[in-house]
Amino acid sequence: MSSRPSIPSDNQGNDAVLTVPASLDHLRLVTNFVAQIASRAGFAPEQVHRIELAVDEACANIILHAYAGQAGGKITTRVHVQPGHRLVITFIDTGKTFDPDEVPQHDPHVDLDNLKVGGLGIFLMRQAMDDVRYEFNVAGSRPDEPATFNRLTLVKHL
Amino acid sequence: MEMLEIEVQSLKKVDIVKLKGRIDSANVAEFEGAINALQQQGRHCLVLDMAELNYMSSAGLRVMVSALKAARNKSGNVVVAAPTTNMVDTLKLVGFHTLFPHYDDVLKAVDSF
Numbered sequence: 001m002s003s004r005p006s007i008p009s010d011n012q013g014n015d016a017v018l019t020v021p022a023s024l025d026h027l028r029l030v031t032n033f034v035a036q037i038a039s040r041a042g043f044a045p046e047q048v049h050r051i052e053l054a055v056d057e058a059c060a061n062i063i064l065h066a067y068a069g070q071a072g073g074k075i076t077t078r079v080h081v082q083p084g085h086r087l088v089i090t091f092i093d094t095g096k097t098f099d100p101d102e103v104p105q106h107d108p109h110v111d112l113d114n115l116k117v118g119g120l121g122i123f124l125m126r127q128a129m130d131d132v133r134y135e136f137n138v139a140g141s142r143p144d145e146p147a148t149f150n151r152l153t154l155v156k157h158l
Numbered sequence: 159m160e161m162l163e164i165e166v167q168s169l170k171k172v173d174i175v176k177l178k179g180r181i182d183s184a185n186v187a188e189f190e191g192a193i194n195a196l197q198q199q200g201r202h203c204l205v206l207d208m209a210e211l212n213y214m215s216s217a218g219l220r221v222m223v224s225a226l227k228a229a230r231n232k233s234g235n236v237v238v239a240a241p242t243t244n245m246v247d248t249l250k251l252v253g254f255h256t257l258f259p260h261y262d263d264v265l266k267a268v269d270s271f
Contacts, residue, residue, distance in 0.1 A: 024184040060183040108253025121216040127251045
């Protein structure tokens with residue numbers, strides 16, 4: 001058994017996993033999937049809404065940017081519940097990498113004239129979750145994983 | 159599956175854009191199309207009625223910003239009426255509650271013009 005680096009989940013067998021084609025037609029399937037698990041895990045409706053927002057932004061970015069102009073891409077969403085503690089959501093894609101630090105930072109206090117709308121999605125995701133972590137070119141270590149992939153991890157505490 | 163319904167009511171000066179359902183990347187083109195159509199006709203005093211809008215991702219927020227910039231350039235405005243709890247939360251998360259005037263109900267929003 002090879003050990004998996006840096007994944008916050010310690011019980012892969014109980015994770016809920018959904019793989020969908022990377023298209024906007026499947027966006028709501030992924031957000032509903034995660035929202036239902038979050039509700040059952042005991043998150044209040046306003047927190048479920050924030051989780052849904054973060055999942056939406058994460059997937060939309062993968063579909064529109066990581067796989068931009070590339071057909072046949074897939075997104076695998078894995079949801080891990082640590083009962084009474086936290087929800088860990090990971091997204092795996094094999095699209096283009098990017099430098100999150102290069103994405104323009106949204107400033108919520110800026111006036112209209114100076115407001116740039118770039119980076120709004122990532123900003124929303126970071127505001128909505130307790131932890132957001134990007135990893136690129138991760139080497140797959142299991143038979144069901146691609147040889148290399150990108151992984152985005154979102155964490156929300158109960 | 160929850161969809162988006164848009165209903166426009168045109169008063170003498172103000173247009174009320176009633177949004178029902180949810181706006182995300184998958185259907186934002188409908189929202190953008192409706193707003194662009196109004197602004198291309200020179201209609202720049204817009205009330206976004208959010209009483210039945212349960213959800214908006216950054217895709218919709220970007221359309222709101224573009225609409226606000228276009229409206230202010232023409233001495234108009236884009237205001238929010240009766241936002242749901244979810245919408246208040248989303249607007250606050252990105253700081254838009256200070257950017258967009260918001261009113262408890264549509265009448266007050268219309269009267270603001």
